[in-house]
Amino acid sequence: MDFAEFILAHDGDDLGRLALARDRFAEDVADFDLALNTLEARRKLRDKVPQWWAVLSLRYPLRLSAEQCSSAFTASYKAAVAAGFAAGRIADLTGGMGVDSWAFAQVFEEVLYNEMRPELAAAAEHNFKELGLTNVLVSNCELVPGGVAAVLGDFRPDVIFLDPARRAADGRKVFRLEDCQPDVLQLLPELLDACPKLILKLSPMADITLVCKQLGCVCEVHVVATDGECKELLMLLEKGHVGGWSTVICESGTVMRLSGNGGIVPESSLRDPSHKWAPPSYEAEGGHRFGDYTPVAGQWLFEPGKAMMKAGAFGVPCGYGLEKLGQHTHYYVGKAVIGELVPFGKWFQILEVMPLNNRTIKDLSKRFPQAEVTARNIPLTSDQLRSKLKAASGGQIHIFGLHIDSQKGNFLLVCQKRILPAPLG
Numbered sequence: 001m002d003f004a005e006f007i008l009a010h011d012g013d014d015l016g017r018l019a020l021a022r023d024r025f026a027e028d029v030a031d032f033d034l035a036l037n038t039l040e041a042r043r044k045l046r047d048k049v050p051q052w053w054a055v056l057s058l059r060y061p062l063r064l065s066a067e068q069c070s071s072a073f074t075a076s077y078k079a080a081v082a083a084g085f086a087a088g089r090i091a092d093l094t095g096g097m098g099v100d101s102w103a104f105a106q107v108f109e110e111v112l113y114n115e116m117r118p119e120l121a122a123a124a125e126h127n128f129k130e131l132g133l134t135n136v137l138v139s140n141c142e143l144v145p146g147g148v149a150a151v152l153g154d155f156r157p158d159v160i161f162l163d164p165a166r167r168a169a170d171g172r173k174v175f176r177l178e179d180c181q182p183d184v185l186q187l188l189p190e191l192l193d194a195c196p197k198l199i200l201k202l203s204p205m206a207d208i209t210l211v212c213k214q215l216g217c218v219c220e221v222h223v224v225a226t227d228g229e230c231k232e233l234l235m236l237l238e239k240g241h242v243g244g245w246s247t248v249i250c251e252s253g254t255v256m257r258l259s260g261n262g263g264i265v266p267e268s269s270l271r272d273p274s275h276k277w278a279p280p281s282y283e284a285e286g287g288h289r290f291g292d293y294t295p296v297a298g299q300w301l302f303e304p305g306k307a308m309m310k311a312g313a314f315g316v317p318c319g320y321g322l323e324k325l326g327q328h329t330h331y332y333v334g335k336a337v338i339g340e341l342v343p344f345g346k347w348f349q350i351l352e353v354m355p356l357n358n359r360t361i362k363d364l365s366k367r368f369p370q371a372e373v374t375a376r377n378i379p380l381t382s383d384q385l386r387s388k389l390k391a392a393s394g395g396q397i398h399i400f401g402l403h404i405d406s407q408k409g410n411f412l413l414v415c416q417k418r419i420l421p422a423p424l425g
Helices: 005-012 015-020 024-029 032-048 063-068 072-085 098-103 120-130 148-152 184-194 208-215 306-310 339-344 358-367 382-388
Strands: 089-092 110-113 136-139 159-162 197-201 218-226 229-238 245-249 255-260 300-304 323-326 329-334 345-355 373-375 397-404 411-420
Touching: 005 032, 005 345, 015 024, 015 032, 024 032, 024 300, 032 063, 063 358, 072 159, 072 197, 072 218, 072 382, 089 098, 098 110, 098 120, 110 120, 120 136, 120 358, 148 184, 159 184, 184 197, 184 208, 208 218, 208 229, 208 345, 218 306, 245 306, 255 339, 300 411, 306 329, 329 345, 329 373, 329 397, 339 345, 345 397, 358 411, 373 382
Parallel strands: 089 110, 089 159, 110 136, 159 197, 218 245, 373 397
Antiparallel strands: 197 229, 218 229, 245 255, 300 329, 300 345, 323 329, 345 411, 397 411
């Protein structure tokens, strides 16, 4: 049987048993090891990149590449950002499995895919053909200082994309620029000489301020999240740019832009770029308001998502009329639900506000045997507070232990989870 038939026949098999039965099945396919790796990688790609999973003839020689590759959503978002930054031709110099290049090929006239590992480059060339792509050039060159021009050859990109590998030689995950491979800091002058526009994909663990200082010409930073998890940072660089950067928060397709000086300029939904939100008023001190406010039952509690926290956008909810509970307590309360903020965090309705002491802990442990528990800016961790409350995880009740500046003390907020509709447009 051919490769695709073998994949179809064994797609649901126990891969450990299949590996042990090598002698029985090895003759059924030209490269048994490649088929085994492909079967394992496909299980990671089923939900991550379903468009690739649906094509049985695709080959994945390295199982780790399926873990590290972009999802279909984040790849499409990168492609949209790149096309808005510079249309025409794009060079992906750290191609990996090729999901980003596949997304670029949907919106760019020509794509140069370069990958240093020959087995990945060969698989990508095969896969691009199987996916029906005709505008991707495949290159297998090492990207080292002094070698950027050789990698590009006759290809003249309008923008260059790099996703440096974030694993050390011993397999540890790394996120500092100088620890990633290739070393972008060493390559940066050559890259900008070859093309004045550059996009870097970095770990969500990277320090945004430090990275922007190291790179020097960052004009935009995109914090990309899906399903409440921060997935990656995108740094847009332009040769000669000075004056700081704007920050864009993308949460599962909804986009908000923050200006470089801390002001808020909400952008649009990725699904409808023509829709614009009216910028809310923004207070001094970066938009923070706290110190004179105490939450009460019936109000809404907003917990910013990880993308908003990563972007340091602590004043943004205040621009929409919400009140911040404390300088270091990044929770917000208000009388109304603000539609534009719905996708950027979790919403709860406050049922009770009680002082944090042994008496209230004992009372709540009797009344709420099942509840989620979160502690922030108090002398207890979430696990410690959960243990004191003797609360089993689950249900619709969420108990927050928070420091409230206005009362100079720690409180328990008993809340109910709410699923709110996202704004139209």
